[in-house]
Every structure is written in structure tokens, then in C-alpha cells.
Amino acid sequence: GAVVSQHPSRVICKSGTSVKIECRSLDFQATTMFWYRQFPKKSLMLMATSNEGSKATYEQGVEKDKFLINHASLTLSTLTVTSAHPEDSSFYICSARNATKTYNEQFFGPGTRLTVL
Amino acid sequence: AQKVTQAQTEISVVEKEDVTLDCVYETRDTTYYLFWYKQPPSGELVFLIRRNSFDEQNEISGRYSWNFQKSTSSFNFTITASQVVDSAVYFCALSTVLTLTGGGNKLTFGTGTQLKVEL
Numbered sequence: 001g002a003v004v005s006q007h008p009s010r011v012i013c014k015s016g017t018s019v020k021i022e023c024r025s026l027d028f029q030a031t032t033m034f035w036y037r038q039f040p041k042k043s044l045m046l047m048a049t050s051n052e053g054s055k056a057t058y059e060q061g062v063e064k065d066k067f068l069i070n071h072a073s074l075t076l077s078t079l080t081v082t083s084a085h086p087e088d089s090s091f092y093i094c095s096a097r098n099a100t101k102t103y104n105e106q107f108f109g110p111g112t113r114l115t116v117l
Numbered sequence: 118a119q120k121v122t123q124a125q126t127e128i129s130v131v132e133k134e135d136v137t138l139d140c141v142y143e144t145r146d147t148t149y150y151l152f153w154y155k156q157p158p159s160g161e162l163v164f165l166i167r168r169n170s171f172d173e174q175n176e177i178s179g180r181y182s183w184n185f186q187k188s189t190s191s192f193n194f195t196i197t198a199s200q201v202v203d204s205a206v207y208f209c210a211l212s213t214v215l216t217l218t219g220g221g222n223k224l225t226f227g228t229g230t231q232l233k234v235e236l
Binding site: 107111 | 154159160161162164167208223224225226227228229231
């Protein structure tokens with residue numbers, strides 16, 4: 001299968017600290033990974049597209065200095081929420097695109113629930 | 118721009134009832150893909166189906182069936198004989214074909230439909 005993991009699954013931090021979330025494709029190489037944010041009872045909103053070896057492409061309205069994305073290898077992308085504040089509390093989901101699949105479909109991680117106190 | 122509309126915010130049914138979740142999409146692209154995902158309380162997205170824009174055949178998988186109508190830009194999802202385990206949020210999503218620059222494949226999600234199946 002195509003498995004994507006996220007770590008941590010849940011994190012609680014104090015306001016002003018930075019939090020790093022990892023997204024890994026476990027059994028395939030992912031040249032592209034996507035980061036989504038989901039507020040309670042809301043839809044998934046694409047934050048950015050992460051391409052291995054290059055800068056991430058951020059969606060309109062997403063602060064790139066606030067949400068740092070690094071995609072240093074074909075199996076790992078990280079999202080760092082810098083100087084987190086309570087309004088950053090959310091469910092963050094990553095997905096990875098398997099370039100070897102016919103359609104290049106996305107496979108989703110289990111999500112990371114961030115709570116900023 | 119692409120848009121996916123799921124007008125039903127929440128649906129409640131009694132177990133064994135059939136239920137249809139509506140999805141209407143907008144896109145200017147002639148080639149695109151439509152998806153349905155299930156999100157149980159745990160939060161993890163579960164892939165249910167992918168359909169490309171050239172395949173209008175309806176599909177059935179067990180108690181699940183999908184009706185794709187290009188003429189009305191709809192991709193509705195029906196659960197037959199619903200069960201309590203079907204309780205979840207269901208998302209419809211749209212994606213265009215990968216572009217030559219590799220920037221395609223973005224998924225646009227609808228707002229989701231919360232399905233509650235009660236005994």
C-alpha cells in the first residue's frame with residue numbers, strides 16, 4: 001500500500017514556542033507533499049505544496065514565515081509553526097503524491113492536532 | 118477557479134435507511150478527477166472513490182454507490198442500509214490533471230457533510 005505517517009499525532013505547547021510536524025511517506029517516494037489545515041467542523045484548506053529540493057508554494061493568505069516547510073528528502077516533509085499562538089490551534093494534515101502511480105494520487109497522513117495554550 | 122459545494126451540512130438517519138450525500142462541482146477544465154473521502158472522529162481521511170471526468174459510469178461498491186452526472190456537474194454518494202459505523206464527515210473533492218510544470222493535482226475540498234446514523 002501507500003502509507004503516510006505524521007508525527008506527532010497530538011501536541012500541546014505554550015504560546016510563543018515553535019512546533020515541528022513531520023510527514024513521512026513510508027513505502028514510496030514522494031516528490032510532492034501537501035499540507036492542509038482543518039478547523040473544527042470545517043473543511044480542509046490547502047496551505048502549501050512542498051516539492052522535494054525546492055521552495056514550497058504557499059496558498060494565498062498563508063504566511064510563509066509563520067509556517068516553514070522543508071522537503072529535504074523524497075520521503076520527508078516538515079511543517080514548523082513558528083512562534084505559535086492560540087489561533088494556530090488546528091488539525092494539520094499532510095498528503096504525499098506517489099509519482100509512480102498512474103494518476104499521481106495523494107495519500108493522506110493521520111493528522112496532527114495542535115493546541116496552543 | 119474550482120469549487121465544490123456540499124449543501125448538506127448535517128444529515129441524521131436511522132440505521133438501515135438509505136442516504137444520499139450531494140456534491141456539486143465547478144471547474145473550467147475538461148479533464149478532472151472527483152473524489153469522496155470519509156473522515157471518522159479519529160480524523161484520518163479514508164479514501165472511498167476516484168472518478169475521472171471521462172468516465173460517467175455509475176459505480177457500486179458494497180453498500181456504497183456513486184452517481185456521476187456531468188450534465189449537472191454532480192457526483193452524489195449513496196449509502197444503502199446505513200449503519201452506525203457509517204457515522205462520519207464525508208468530503209467530496211475535485212482535482213485537475215497534473216500540469217506540465219508539475220504544479221497540478223491540487224485537491225479542492227467541499228465543506229463536508231456530517232452523517233449521523235442512529236439506532
